[in-house]
Amino acid sequence: MRKSTVLLGLNELNFEFIRYYADRGLLPNFVKLFRSQPPIQTISEEKYELLEPWVQWVTIYTGKKYDGHKVFRLGDIVDRPELSQIFEELEAAGLSVGAVSPFNAENRLNKPSFFVPDPWTNTNPSGNYMVKALCKAVHQAVNDNAQSKLTFKSIISLLLGLLSYVGIPRWPHYLKLLFTAKKPGAKAIILDSFLADLHYTLYKKHRPDFSHLFLNAGAHIQHHYLFNSKAYQGGLKNPDWYCNIGKDPLIEVLMEYDYQIGRLLKVKDIRLIVATGLHQQPHEHLTYYWRLKEHDEFADKIGLKNYLEIFPRMSRDFLIEFESESDASSAQNLLDSFYVNNSALKVFKVDNRGLSLFVELVYPKNIESSDSIYSRLSGIKLDNFKSFVAFVAIKNGEHNGIGYVTSNFDLELESKIALSDLKAKIMKTAL
Numbered sequence: 001m002r003k004s005t006v007l008l009g010l011n012e013l014n015f016e017f018i019r020y021y022a023d024r025g026l027l028p029n030f031v032k033l034f035r036s037q038p039p040i041q042t043i044s045e046e047k048y049e050l051l052e053p054w055v056q057w058v059t060i061y062t063g064k065k066y067d068g069h070k071v072f073r074l075g076d077i078v079d080r081p082e083l084s085q086i087f088e089e090l091e092a093a094g095l096s097v098g099a100v101s102p103f104n105a106e107n108r109l110n111k112p113s114f115f116v117p118d119p120w121t122n123t124n125p126s127g128n129y130m131v132k133a134l135c136k137a138v139h140q141a142v143n144d145n146a147q148s149k150l151t152f153k154s155i156i157s158l159l160l161g162l163l164s165y166v167g168i169p170r171w172p173h174y175l176k177l178l179f180t181a182k183k184p185g186a187k188a189i190i191l192d193s194f195l196a197d198l199h200y201t202l203y204k205k206h207r208p209d210f211s212h213l214f215l216n217a218g219a220h221i222q223h224h225y226l227f228n229s230k231a232y233q234g235g236l237k238n239p240d241w242y243c244n245i246g247k248d249p250l251i252e253v254l255m256e257y258d259y260q261i262g263r264l265l266k267v268k269d270i271r272l273i274v275a276t277g278l279h280q281q282p283h284e285h286l287t288y289y290w291r292l293k294e295h296d297e298f299a300d301k302i303g304l305k306n307y308l309e310i311f312p313r314m315s316r317d318f319l320i321e322f323e324s325e326s327d328a329s330s331a332q333n334l335l336d337s338f339y340v341n342n343s344a345l346k347v348f349k350v351d352n353r354g355l356s357l358f359v360e361l362v363y364p365k366n367i368e369s370s371d372s373i374y375s376r377l378s379g380i381k382l383d384n385f386k387s388f389v390a391f392v393a394i395k396n397g398e399h400n401g402i403g404y405v406t407s408n409f410d411l412e413l414e415s416k417i418a419l420s421d422l423k424a425k426i427m428k429t430a431l
Contacts, residue, residue: 003269003270003271004207004208004209004210004211004267004269004270004271005209005210005211005270005271005273005426005429005430006203006210006211006212006213006264006270006271006272006273007210007211007212007213007273007275007426008212008213008215008260008261008264008272008273008274008275009057009102009103009212009213009214009215009274009275009276009277010215010218010257010274010275010276011053011057011103011214011215011216011218011219011276011277011278012053012218012219012222012276012277012278012279012280012397012399012403013218013219013222013254013257013276013279013280013404014222014279014280014281014397015039015276015279015404016231017222017229017231017232017250017254018030018254019034020230020231021230021231021251021254022034026251026254026255026258027254027255027258028258028262029258029259029261029262029265030254030257030258030261032261032262032265032408033261033272033274033406033407033408034406036406036407036408036409036410037406037407037408037409037410037411038406038415039404039405039406040404040405040406040411040413040414040415040416040417041402041403041404041415041416041417042275042276042277042402042403042404042405042416042417042418042419042422043401043402043416043417043418043419044056044059044065044277044278044401044402044403044418044419045065045066045401046401048399050066050072051278051399051400051401052072052399053103053104053216053219053277053278054071054073054074054075054076054103054104055071055072056277056278056403056419057102057103057104057105057214057277058071058077058083058104058105059277059419059420060086060275060277060419060422060423060426061085061086061087061102061105061423062083062084062085062086062423063086063420063421063422063423063424064083064420065418065419065420068420069083071083071104072351072358073313073319073351073353073358074104074120074121074313074314074317075104075120075121075122075311075313075319076104077104077105077106077121078106078121078122078123079106080106081108085105085106085108086423086426086427087099087102087105087107087108087109087112087115087210087212088108088109089427090209090210090427090430090431091109091110091111091112093431095208095209095210095430095431096111096113096206096207096208096209096210097109097112097113097208097209097210097211098112098113098114098115098199098202098203098206098208098210098211098212099112099114099115099116099211099212099213100114100116100195100198100199100202100211100212100213100214101116101117101118101119101195101213101214101215101216102115102117102118102212102214103118103121103214103216104118104120104121105117105118105121105123106121106123107123107124107125107126109126112126113202113206113208113211114126114127114131114202114206114208115127116131116134116135116195116198116199117135118214119138119139119141119142120139120142120313120314127202130157130160130161130164131202133157133160133161134157134158134161134198136153136154136157137153137154137155137157137158137161138158138191138194138195140154141154141158141191142191158194161194161198162174162194165194165197165198165201165202166194166197166198166201167197167201170193170197173193174190174193174194177189177190177193178190183247183249184221184224184225184228184242184243184247184249185217185220185221185224185225185249185250185252185253186249188216188217188220188221188253189217189221189249189252189253189256191217192215192216192217192218192253192256192257193256195213195214195215196213196215196256196260199211199213200260200263200264204267209430210430215257217253217256218250218253218254218257219280221249221250221252221253222250222280222396222397223280223393223395223396223397224289224392224393224394224395224396224397225238225243225247225249225250225396226250226280226282226283226396226397227243227282227396228243228245228247228248228249228250229248229249229250229251230248230251231250232282234282236282236283236284236285236286236396238394238396239394242394261274265408270408271407271408271409271429271430272407272408273405273406273407273411273426273429274405274406274407275403275404275405275422276403276404276405277403277419278399278400278401278402278403279400279402279403279404280397280398280399280400281397281398281400282396282397282398283395283396283397283398285364285395286394286395287364287394287395288363288364288365288366288367288391288393288394288395289315289316289361289391289392289393289394289395290316290361290363290367290389290390290391290392291312291315291316291361291389291390291392292312292318292361292388292389292390293388293389293390294388295310295312295318296310297388298388299320301382301388302334302338302373302375302380302382303334303375303378303380304320304331304334304335305327305330305331306322306323306324306327306330306331307320307321307322307327307331308321308322308323309321313358315392315393316360316361316362316392317358317359317360317361318358318359319356319357319358319359320356320357320359321355321356322355322356322357323355324355325354325355328352328354328355328356328357329352331357332350332352332357333377334375334377334378335347335348335350335357335359336348336350336377337375337376337377337378338373338374338375338376339373339374339376340363340365340367340371340372340373340385341371341372341373341374342374345363345364345365346362346363347361347362347363347373348360348361348362349362361389367385367386367389367391368386369384369386369387370384371384371385371386372384372385373385403419405417405422411425411429413425
């Protein structure tokens with residue numbers, strides 16, 4: 001019988017940090033993997049602006065570098081059928097396929113075992129009513145994370161999901177996390193725990209020939225709380241109000257990942273491949289992240305007109321769609337003209353794609369209630385800018401183009417490979 005292959009995406013994890021904790025007697029299942037297959041480095045793009053996970057995971061799924069797939073934004077993979085993904089290719093070869101939260105991937109499967117999209121990509125889920133309801137709930141929870149909003153419907157769906165897809169022995173884990181939900185990193189760990197438990201339950205039920213689980217809490221925690229990690233050797237510190245001294249969210253998420261790896265390793269006839277896409281290195285400054293609270297209200301306040309819809313994306317980003325290129329160009333000029341307190345620090349960075357704008361809120365400093373933003377194009381001044389944004393985090397980690405791949409078997413690869421070559425190895429393993 002063909003062994004089942006699982007691709008576990010632990011987005012952007014720094015394996016040097018994992019080794020730090022492993023050398024101190026922690027993370028035994030990572031140690032097992034590293035003994036089976038010493039980590040192999042994956043090399044991605046040279047340009048820093050391309051070192052985004054929504055770019056690099058498309059490279060893994062398609063086997064093409066950025067110049068070959070041209071996917072620059074989260075969600076850009078949708079309606080790009082010419083970009084063949086590993087999922088539909090393996091299905092076409094006769095394998096059953098499942099996926100939970102595949103990052104920036106489109107569901108093109110004809111008969112998936114299961115397909116639960118990531119919270120940011122507009123593609124259809126595959127599964128029963130409960131799976132589809134969970135998709136909506138996770139999407140709402142993640143995209144409203146900065147304001148800590150959960151609708152009643154989302155709460156009910158998530159609770160039913162826990163009852164349906166999480167075994168009773170795991171309930172104390174969730175209760176502990178819920179009691180500390182306001183602590184740094186706790187919500188991200190809750191989400192990844194649930195996605196991993198959902199994948200495990202669906203995987204055990206359907207036993208697809210190939211399945212993929214993507215987890216992002218480690219990347220989130222490295223980005224925002226790395227300075228609190230015992231593995232961090234730099235001189236920067238997070239403010240105590242942000243993350244208490246002595247609190248180490250990184251080891252908390254790594255221990256959860258270690259548990260999930262251990263559980264998968266116990267499954268008979270499984271080939272487990274763990275990949276990161278990229279990794280993170282310590283950031284050298286204190287940079288604040290902010291996110292708009294109500295995007296349409298803010299657009300009205302600053303005089304942004306003639307747009308069709310605004311779609312919140314990860315963290316501080318959002319997408320605006322237009323009917324005409326001229327409307328998009330006018331909006332870009334307006335957004336580009338806003339500065340904080342009439343200083344040299346811009347509010348937004350804008351990428352124009354003709355009929356849509358991908359916008360990042362890039363102001364890097366702390367925002368006070370006395371701060372205003374001013375447009376050098378329209379003359380509009382908006383006082384108390386802080387009332388329109390929600391604090392997200394302080395940047396602790398930044399992207400590095402080197403990623404890692406390891407497994408519970410010999411991958412038969414060189415110590416360094418191009419990230420674009422990883423797809424061929426995964427397919428060969430699965431087939």
